[in-house]
Amino acid sequence: MVDRIIVMGSSAGGPRILKEIFSGMPKLNAGMVLVQHMPRFINQSLRESISRVTEMTVAVAEDGDMLENGKVHIAPSELHLQLVQNRHLRLIKGEKINFVCPSVDVTMMSLKPMDGMKMYGVILTGMGRDGADGIAYMKRIGGVTVAQNEETSAVFGMPKEAAATGCVDYVLSPVEIRERLIQWIGVAVGR
Amino acid sequence: MGKNVLVVDDEPMVQYSVKRVLESSGFTVACADSGPACLELLRKGFKGLILMDIVMPEMDGWDTIQAMVDEGLNEGNVICMLTGKEVPDVKMDQLKEYILDYVRKPFDNAKLVQVVSYYSGFIA
Numbered sequence: 407m408v409d410r411i412i413v414m415g416s417s418a419g420g421p422r423i424l425k426e427i428f429s430g431m432p433k434l435n436a437g438m439v440l441v442q443h444m445p446r447f448i449n450q451s452l453r454e455s456i457s458r459v460t461e462m463t464v465a466v467a468e469d470g471d472m473l474e475n476g477k478v479h480i481a482p483s484e485l486h487l488q489l490v491q492n493r494h495l496r497l498i499k500g501e502k503i504n505f506v507c508p509s510v511d512v513t514m515m516s517l518k519p520m521d522g523m524k525m526y527g528v529i530l531t532g533m534g535r536d537g538a539d540g541i542a543y544m545k546r547i548g549g550v551t552v553a554q555n556e557e558t559s560a561v562f563g564m565p566k567e568a569a570a571t572g573c574v575d576y577v578l579s580p581v582e583i584r585e586r587l588i589q590w591i592g593v594a595v596g597r
Numbered sequence: 598m599g600k601n602v603l604v605v606d607d608e609p610m611v612q613y614s615v616k617r618v619l620e621s622s623g624f625t626v627a628c629a630d631s632g633p634a635c636l637e638l639l640r641k642g643f644k645g646l647i648l649m650d651i652v653m654p655e656m657d658g659w660d661t662i663q664a665m666v667d668e669g670l671n672e673g674n675v676i677c678m679l680t681g682k683e684v685p686d687v688k689m690d691q692l693k694e695y696i697l698d699y700v701r702k703p704f705d706n707a708k709l710v711q712v713v714s715y716y717s718g719f720i721a
Contacts, residue, residue: 419699422715505691561699
């Protein structure tokens with residue numbers, strides 16, 4: 407079972423920024439979920455784009471998948487993604503929330519506080535306020551929270567709304583996000 | 598990798614400069630000077646990357662994207678905004694699932710080519 411979880415949410419400009427964040431990223435000692443607002447036909451292209459630049463294993467999430475250290479699960483379009491007991495993934499058909507499905511808020515707010523579990527929430531470029539409630543929730547349950555900085559955001563909407571909650575610990579550039587995650591989490595054993 | 602680009606912009610100078618920059622990098626570039634003209638090209642079968650302006654007379658970029666979605670014309674096409682609007686208006690909020698990026702005019706040529714090259718790789 408993983409004891410570190412990263413949830414990262416992004417919208418417009420996200421695919422480009424995700425590529426930058428994952429460039430040269432080693433296998434982190436954490437399970438990771440990405441929620442990118444995008445049309446369904448982009449799902450595999452985004453997976454391939456990220457997979458090409460990182461040592462982490464990258465997959466489009468399927469219902470029932472277990473979180474694994476060193477693995478990134480991308481939320482598929484048109485389904486909300488929840489974490490069940492911080493352990494496996496549940497994909498749910500549902501109404502759009504914040505005009506989107508999947509919603510970053512839904513994923514972040516499915517996390518559960520657990521002894522010994524460390525959680526990291528990251529809100530990247532995008533329009534609107536999806537992820538703001540989620541990041542506030544993650545902070546309340548003891549997570550470390552990050553928003554992308556304005557200078558590097560294609561649209562400084564979601565990171566701004568997240569920061570406006572007062573629950574963001576760090577405002578960082580994509581390169582700084584990568585470096586901090588490596589520093590905080592460390593590289594998976596057996597790399 | 599898809600190499601087709603559709604520039605939707607009512608400014609002839611923008612159409613010209615984007616076309617020149619991208620064609621010199623090997624892209625095939627079509628232009629539409631309005632939302633309805635864009636929709637017509639899509640109905641005729643255009644597939645590729647769409648660089649969409651926001652402020653246009655008659656039908657703005659958001660309404661054009663909404664019409665694309667309503668007709669299913671967005672399927673298989675990557676949409677990036679290319680606009681002079683520094684901050685997008687709230688109409689984008691309801692369409693953000695269909696828009697992969699937001700690039701501002703005036704643009705840096707090298708950055709534009711980089712962005713277009715990257716997203717062209719997303720098109721089957």
